[in-house]
Amino acid sequence: MSTAISTEWVSICPVEDLLANTGLCALHEGEQVAIYKINPCEEYSQNFLYAISNYDPIGKANVLSRGILGNIGNHLVVASPLYKQHFDLFSGECLEDPEHRVKTYEVRCFNDEIQLKKSAQ
Amino acid sequence: MSKQRIIVVGNGMVGHRFIENLVDSPSADSLDVITFSEEPRLAYDRVQLSAYFSGSTADDLALTSEGYYQENGVNYVLNDKVVSINKSKKYVVTASGREEKYDKLILATGSYPFVPPIPGKDQDHCLVYRTIEDLEAITHSAETSKVGVVVGGGLLGLEAASALTNLGLETHVVEFAPRLMAVQLDEGGGKLLRRKIEDLGLTVHTEKNTQEIVAGENCRYRMNFADGSFLETDMVLFSAGIRPQDELAREFDLKMGERGGIVINNQCQTSDENIYAIGECALWDGRIFGLVAPGYTMAKVAVSHITGGTEEFTGADMSTKLKLLGVDVASIGDAHGNTPGAQSYVYTDEVNEVYKRLVVSEDNTRLLGAVLVGDVEVYGNLLQFKLNDMALPDNPEALIAPSVGDAPVMGMDALPDAAQICSCYDVSKGAICSAVQNGCTDVGAVKTETSAATGCGGCAAMVKQVVDSELASLGIEVNNNLCEHFDYSRQELADIIRIKGITTFDELLSEYGTGLGCEICKPTAGSILASYGNEYILKKEHIGLQDTNDIYLGNMQKDGTYSVVPRVPGGEITPEKLIVLGEVAKEYDLYTKVTGGQRIDLFGAQLHELPDIWRQLIDAGFETGHAYGKSLRTVKSCVGSTWCRYGVQDSLSMTIAIEDRYKGLRSPHKVKMAVSGCTRECAEAQSKDVGIIATENGWNLYVCGNGGMRPRHADLFATDLDDETLIKYIDRFFMFYIRTADRLQRTSVWLENLEGGLDYLKEVIIDDKLGICGELESEMTKVIGTYQCEWKTTIEDPEKLKRFSHFINADEPDSNLAFVKTRGQRRPATEEEKITAIEVVE
Known part of the structure; x- marks a missing residue:
């Protein structure tokens, strides 16, 4: 979709700054966003970048970008580095405690850069 | 209501067990307990007495501690013997003149060794x-003796002989009866035991009646x-019952x-209803x-009655089973076939030195x-047949015949729930089954x-059979698969990685x-790969595997900041380095605390600060901890013989050498070590995974201790x-643990689940039973040869350092962090404090 208007997206960093199967944290519109890169895998997803809030609502700290990635059943997840609850990378939902749901963000790789979508004004 | 007063005379194994049972009983609060011992210490394990000669100390043998008695309100008086009882007024008097009243008096005075009335028996040695x-x-006495004689070839006599052998004496056993362990063994068994013991270098003399002991x-x-006939010796040890x-x-x-x-009834009461007798003094x-x-x-019955x-x-x-001088011996019930009509099955294997005899009833069913x-x-199985009077299989000889293919196993289902499995703690099959039902799924x-x-x-194998059988009958599949991604246990994955040479x-x-x-x-995989490949853990193939703490080479705290702990081998640190730690802590306002492991922990470092902090520390000569x-x-x-008046070895040099040797070794769980310079044990080595205690002659090695949640x-x-041998054993021990432990299984639990237990571990590590010690050593050599300080590698790589900032696209720190000063240092603010935002620094 090369027709996307560049002003709708904000570049964060070169995509090679994010190592496969790890996360990093970006400051985006005043919010902390955890961005992950996983090995694309047919079974789970064609995408390889995911973005959710960096704030762990259970551990109450900005740490989700530092968790381990993987899958639990059909869910693509990050495990909180504090107390290991799993957050679904698509929905932001906590698998152990569904009343906790973290915000998700749209993320893409464009011109070898990681970009986050601006929120609708 | 005033409390019932109970006096326990004698604090041996049985007296102590009585007190333990009493303390655990629901009526404990209404009882007032006092115990007297003529010995200078509280109860210890007399059954394991010979371990004293293979390095155990009096403390190792202790069954209890003064602390336990104090906590439970038990009064104890050592070195004071009860010498008189006033039955009508119900009080006792001790040797020191102390008078104590009782409501119930417990005589647990035990026994004394019988010394035959031989002229010359009272000499010094x-x-x-x-x-x-x-x-x-x-x-x-052994220090000035070369030859030792034990009088008595029974169970205790052979224990004593083992002790003399351990002390390096030329050892003889003199027995009055025609064979060893005449009470427990028949002729065939006694003969084989004698042969095995003589193979070990001891000399056995049977049918010898000692007339006198004179100068040699x-x-x-x-x-x-x-x-x-006669025998010359430097020492005589009486163990004749x-x-x-x-x-x-x-x-x-x-x-x-x-x-x-002392005659007792079924309630353990003596002829005076307020006086009980228990243990070896009771008849x-x-x-x-x-x-x-x-x-x-x-002890249990007396507590119950009171x-x-x-x-x-x-x-x-x-019935009894024991290991004497390394020889396994067991005897059950009527070992001699004295029951009228009794028949026997006998199996003898002179090549492997095995003897087994079954005595069965006339009709061959019991x-x-x-x-x-x-x-x-087969002892455990046979004992259950005997104790529960169970019907034997049609071919009882199969129980002792060498197993060809599948050995016949007694189905645990056949055992009644009341069957006692553990005689030391009186645990029944039913108790084990209900533990399993309540969620205990492993031994x-x-x-x-x-x-x-x-x-x-002795019952470990039987306990495992009961657990397995109960799990099976509950339909619980014993699944030790690591997780949904691997149908393998950690041990199996370690084998796969090691044998297949997998590197990612x-x-x-x-x-x-x-x-x-x-x-x-x-x-788990990251740890195994590091144990065998030992590559830099933040290498791009491995970085995604690292757990919370490893991935940023620091311990994440509750607010997402990290603690910094440089290695301080043996806790030895120069003033200059101590100053550097202080300066770094001051510059970054890090909360500073001395750890239990004799080093210094600096808390509250943020991601972006970690590389600068470590650069300064590494420049000052530190490395990652x-x-x-x-x-x-x-x-x-401890400081050992370098400073201490009591140290017998240089524990500090040993400590620094082994910390340097094993630093960076990745394992199934954390491992801790300690070295004490003498038997006072100031380094608390017996609470570590590997503990080393100096002796006059070298080092004693202890394994699989633990402090923490479940001390062992x-x-x-x-x-x-x-x-050299010490290091060799530790190398093997660690690599065997890495090879076989479960994920996050400390060495203490690992050992408890290891089939064959400590004896098996010794066979593997010391005797190389599995023939793997060469491999284990070369695996360790590889790890040691590929050690790197992960922080040094990291700060030298600009690419790696990019990850050490809170935001990839901004220099700001995490705005959610807030700190509060307590006792002059900062700590993370609580959620409440963050909201009220009072006195928050930064």
Whole structure:
């Protein structure tokens, strides 16, 4: 979709700054966003970048970008580095405690850069 | 209501068990307990007495502590003997003149060694084998002796012989009967036991009746026997049986047996209803029970009766299984076939030195007794047939025949729930099954819950069978798969990685797993890869596997900041380095605390600060302390002979050498070590995974201790090792643990679940039973040769450093962090404090 208007997206960093199967944290519109890169895998997803809030609502700290990635059943997840609850990378939902749901963000790789979508004004 | 006063005379194994049972009873609060001991210490394990000569200390043998008695409100008086009883006024008087009133009096005075009335028996180097003081006297005598004789070839005599052999004496056993262990063994068993013992270099003399002990020519003494022969020796150790310690009861007119022993009824009461007798001083149905298990049962019965229960003592099984001088021996029930009509099955294998005899009833349906020498594996099964009077299989001989293919196993289902599995702690099959039903799904958990197999350990195999059988009948599949991504246990994955030479998680996952992995299997695989490959853990193939702490080489705290712990080997640090730590802590405002592992922890470092902090520390000569890793943490130490007046070895140099050797070693869980410079044990080595205690002659090695959540005293593994052997054993031990432990299983739990336990571990590490010690050593050599300080590697790589900032696209720190000062240092603000935002620094 090369027709996307560049002003709708904000570049964060070169995509090679994010190592496969790890996360990093970006400051985006005043919010902390955890961005992950996983090995694309047919079974789970064609995408390889995911973005959710960096704030762990259970551990109450900005740490989700530092968790381990993987899958639990059909869910693509990050495990909180504090107390290991799993957050679904698509929905932001906590698998152990569904009343906790973290915000998700749209993320893409464009011109070898990681970009986050601006929120609708 | 005033409390019921209970006095326990004697603080041996049985007296102590009585107190333990009393403390655990629901009526404990309404009882006031006081115990007297003529010995200078509280109860210790007399059954394990010979361990004293292979390096155990009096503390190792202790069954309890003053702390335990104090916590439970038990009064104890040592070194003071009860010398008189006033039955009508119900008080006792001690040797020191102390008077104490009682409501119930418990005589647990035990027994004393029988010394035959031989002229010359009272000389300086004629000793007995009963108390720790006796052992000290034996050790003292051995220093000036070359030859030692044990009088008595029974169970205790052979124990004593083992002790003399350990002390390096030329050892002889002199027995009056025609064979060794005449009570427990038949002729065939006694003959084989003798052969095995003589193979070990001891000399056995049977049918010898000692007439006198006179001065010797080449040795200190000469023993003259009735048949005209003689033996020269420097020391004589009498172990010719025990006699009940009953003089107090005799003097104060309790009913006695004709040949001694305090007569008791089924409630363990003596002829005075307020006085009980338990253990080896008590005579029940004309019998003295010289084993600890029946004594324990009596203790339980007496407590039951005093607290209103209905338990009765109805005799005890005298079957026994033990290892004498390394030889396995067991005896069950009617070992001699004295029952009218009894028939026998005998199996003899002279090549492998195994003897087994089954004594069965006339109709061949019930087991009456058995003798096992050299191979006692079937003891547990046979004992259950006997104790529960179960019908034998159609071909009883199969029970002792060498197993060809599938050995016949007794189905655990056939055992009644009441069957006693653990005699040390009186744990029934039913108790084990209900522990399993309540969620204990492995042997380790069952041991913790029920205490089964934690005494002599003889029932461990049986406990496992019961656990397995109960799990199966509950339909619980014992699944030790690591997680949904691998149908393998950690041990199996370690084998796969090691044998197939796998070097990355992706390779492992694509060949042996499914899905993407998770926070269970990734760090597990990462740890195994590091144990065998030892590559830089933040290398791009490995970085995604690292757990919370490893991935940023620091311990994440609750607010997402990290702690910084540089290595301080042995806790030895120069003033200059100490100043650097202080300066760094000051510059970054880090909360500073001394750790339990003798180093310094700096808390509250943010991601972006970590590289600068470590650069300064590395420049000052520090390296990473791996406090974040499932790996070797610290080696704790005392100052040893370098400073201490009591140190016997240079514990500090040893500590620094081994910390340097094993630093960075990744393992299934963290491992801790310590080295003490003498037996005072200031470094608390016996609470570590690997503990080393200096002796006059080298080092004693202890393994599988633990502090923390479930403390476990380390087991003595080997004694008086030289430096080289010590290191060799530790190398092997660690690599065997890495090879076989479960994920996050500390060495203590690992050992408890290891089939064969400590003996098996010794066979693997010391005797190289599996033939793998060469491999284990070369694996360790590889790890040591590829060590790197992960922080040094990291700060030298600008690419790696990019990850060390809170935001990839901004220099700001995490705005959610807030700190509060407490006692002059900052700590993370609580959520409440963040909201009120009062006195928040920064």
